[in-house]
Amino acid sequence: MRFESPTTTKEAAALLAGEKGDAYILAGGTDLLVRMKTGLIEPDLVVDIKRIPATHDIKVSDKGISIGAAVSGAEMNEHAKLKKAWPGVVEAANLIGSDQIQGRCTVAGNLCNASPAADSVPALIAAAAKAVIVGEEKRRTVAVEKIITGPGRTSLQKGELIESIQLPKRPPRSGDAYLRFIPRTEMDIAVVGVGINLSLERGLIKSARVVLGALAPTQVLVPKAAKAIIGTKLDAKALENLAAACSEACNPIDDKRGTIEYRTRVAGVLARRAAVIAFKRAGGA
DSSP states (O other): OOOOOOOSHHHHHEEEEEEOOOEEEEOOOOHHHHHHHHTSOSSSSSETTTOOGSOOEEEEEEEEEEEETTTTTHHHHHHHHHHHHOOHHHHHHHHHHOHHHHHHOOOHHHHHHHHOOOOOHHHHHHTTTTTEOOOSOOOOOOOOGGEEETTTEEEEOOTTTEEEEEEEOOOOSEEEEEEEOOSSSOOOOOSSSEEEEEEEEEEEEEEEEEESSSSSSEEEEEEHHHHTTTTTTOOHHHHHHHHHHHHHHHHOBTTTOOOOHHHHHHHHHHHHHHHHHHHHTTTOO
């Protein structure tokens, strides 16, 4: 196995593109190193991106907030402006593993691992986040919901890597939230996850994005659920319609961690709760 530690994303992309065997990116390594240790994968090349300055920054601008691909969950939790603007995203990121894992794990890695149950991904999609992708020849920016194509699969091409995650500027009177259900009290994989982002105008919900996790092969953006609450003050009927739309959008598996019927019902329950939290954060009454 060859190990490389480039100092620019373009150099990293060139290394990935030039490798004829199996190449992997190392940021936090919380999934990669475990898979290597257990023999699930045997990389021909590992590219460590932690020496690339662009992957370490959390940048706040008039366009929004940029989170470098090597920024850890713990660093996100310590960034006051990020937590204030996007509390749901930070809360979701902080559900990835234990305190020790938090010092290493990254939302870009959580995204590229492409698990249907990834905690940060529904919150990122709800936030309308985008991924800045660097290749050997060009850069492109892609909506996060376009990255994961199936369990363990992404739309990234050979020689491409994510440099950063871009969160849009938070509009006034808006809020987000992420909730999940797990069998244990902590450090478990989501059986159901729901991310909601909404904004208000004159006390009514003006716009919304509702996303389900762990309920289909990929995370599910549910326009019908958003439509159910837009134009409302999140009254009982709106919450009922939201829950119904979320349950209807589910396509879960049936396993020892939860039946299809159970996951489908819990999706509606969590959607209601997450919507109430986001609504209150937006200043709704």
